[in-house]
Amino acid sequence: MTLPNDLLQFFGLLAAVLLLARPLGTFMARVYNGERTFLSPVLAPCESLFYRICGVDRNDEMGWQRYALAMLLFNLVLFLALMGMLLAQPALPFNPQGLPGLSWPLALNTAISFITNTNWQNYSGESTLSYFTQVVGLTVHNFVSAASGMAIVIALIRGFVRRTTDTIGNFWVDLTRSVLYILLPLSLIGAVFLVSQGAIQNFSGYKTAALTQPISYDKPKLNEQGAPMLDQAGKPLTESATAKEVSIPMGPVASQEAIKELGTNGGGFFNANSAHPFENPTPLSNFMQVLFILLIPAALTRTFGVMVGNPRQGRALLGVMLFLFIVAFGVLHASELASTPMLHKLGVAGGNLEGKELRFGLAGTNMFEVATTATSCGAVTAMHDSLTPLGGLVPLSLILLGEIVFGGVGCGLYTMLAFAIIAVFVSGLMIGRTPEYLGKKIEVREMWMSIVIILVAGIVVLILSGIAMITPSAVASMSNPGAHGLTEVLYAMASMANNNGSAFAGLSSNTNFYNLLGALAMLIGRYVPAVAVLAMAGGLAGKKYVPPSLGTLPTDKFPFAFWLTLVILIVGALTFFPALALGPIVEHLSMMGVN
């Protein structure tokens, strides 16, 4: 655990992201502009076939209302298809373990979770979902929910670029191009690479392996109905049993794993997600997964810069993201290295390894945890519930800031652009001029939409956490006592409302309360901002271009990036400080009091 090596890994990661994001971002700009790329000879016929079958005319430009309607209808169809698949699981093929269908609240939560790019999981994959559901259901949703996000941000960028028109592109074209040219080729490469490291990819039934040393354990006694039996004191009765062999789950893991990271989806094939050795077998596979999580969100800042005709505009946003990312990693890494005074007292040396895998080390683990919550990914290699209090504050804060530090594919950049508009507006007020961003006047409509985009998730988080706190059954779901329990609930609501999907997983959230309220949080958190973005895009596209003058605030230079960072931190602190003070901060202070 040498610090220089840790830092080398971390900055090596940033270098790799920046190196790859630039060419990818330029390539993506060409794809969305409909220009020829090196993949066109293979994929252009494929693309045309898609449009022919679906009755889409690629030159059929849409206004924002039609664009939004197409997006919503597509998501509705996806929801119905997945919901049906989850309920009808036993009747469908590729189910060698004979797994039953899901209960409707769980199916509802899961279907909404995957169409909204959240991938919150109230189930454990290896014992709940068949191969058919995983591949034909979830893998497909991982692709198209990511592509929907990308389409929306491209529509917003067109709003800035276009002048006095009422159209912002064609949703079906943007969707198809996102999947065909960007997500599919990269996933294919990533999946095969993951297999080379040891990730599994097969359709076999689960394997049985004889244990080298059989293990005896206490097995809960069940009555005829299969319910656990209790003694007079209400404690579960157990009988001793011996396990001589174990079942090792199999499945098409790698193909789902690649798009899970690339599309910032985050839903694991197995319960342990990317901590599971079959999902993430080596330090190198871990490095690649982190790279994949950050790649498209980082590249989109370049795409943005190229499309608006000034790459420095994208670089300013990327700079803000990098700064916040480095700070977040620093805080998390320092507090996990320091571990806790309680563990030191017991004579335990080294960092806090509870809920972490040894092969990745603290640096590899912390890189992953920061990346997964800075974006809206939500895959994990560590159990966030077991992080130190200040360590756990980092992923929670990154989610609460709205996942703008790189952010989810598409949604990260559009939320960041909303922050940029707020920053421009506030500075415009200070110097007493009509604020402009990228040659477009920022007026009432843009301000309204930006505020909706930024605040909707926060309002949902605070209200739903409040409701949970006064609902006895919701409080009973906490697994850890005291301030930590509040953090579990706050994290769950933040994760669902911001479409992240990671969890302080001690919370038993497969209850009607969390399934249904969570589904509502995910729906509001995804579609309200998405429609607001499209409405803003439509409004911007209709405006005429205002050439920059002496009084225009340059938004591609350091002072603006600095100002934008401050605005982000102030908005975040004002919204969430009271709740954070009652959760992780109180836990940290009382922990320090142990000494």
Next chain:
Amino acid sequence: MKELKSAILMCLLFTVLCGGLYPAVVTGLAQTLFPHQANGSLITDANGQAVGSELIGQPFTGPHYFWPRPSATAEFAYNPMASGGSNSGPSNPAFLATVAERVEALRATGVTGPIPADLVLASASGLDPHISLEAAQLQIPRIAKMRNLPEDAVASLVAGHTEGRQLGLLGEPRVNVLLLNRALDSQS
């Protein structure tokens, strides 16, 4: 409702492409190029029976075996059907009592000095196949005594099963417990 028709057809096409063609191509490539890894990196005995996977840890409790990290999986430790961590918060009294018990169990075998964190703190997957080099070295005297082997012989076995950082940079040096214990068994 032109858009609804497009939505349904798009949904069907993407299901065929991303849910059918893509996993089929990945499976085909994986099974051709990396069949061992794609099928779970299984370890088989002389009769061809699977006895585990290089990537999935197993619960060793006997004093003549190297002990792995604690595991919080349901039913029994290292249950591959129930991957997951303890999800215990750092200030949870029940968690701290469990760690204290594990430290005591190690002290009872004659271990003095600081305890490597990985030996008393449960992993995220509950299936972590590795322990740190320090955690392995600390167990060498016990193993040597139980198996009547010279400590040097056990130490060189540990050294032979140590994986360094990948590409010299990534991750931490570590020892695969299942492979090490099987090597021990085949030696004595």
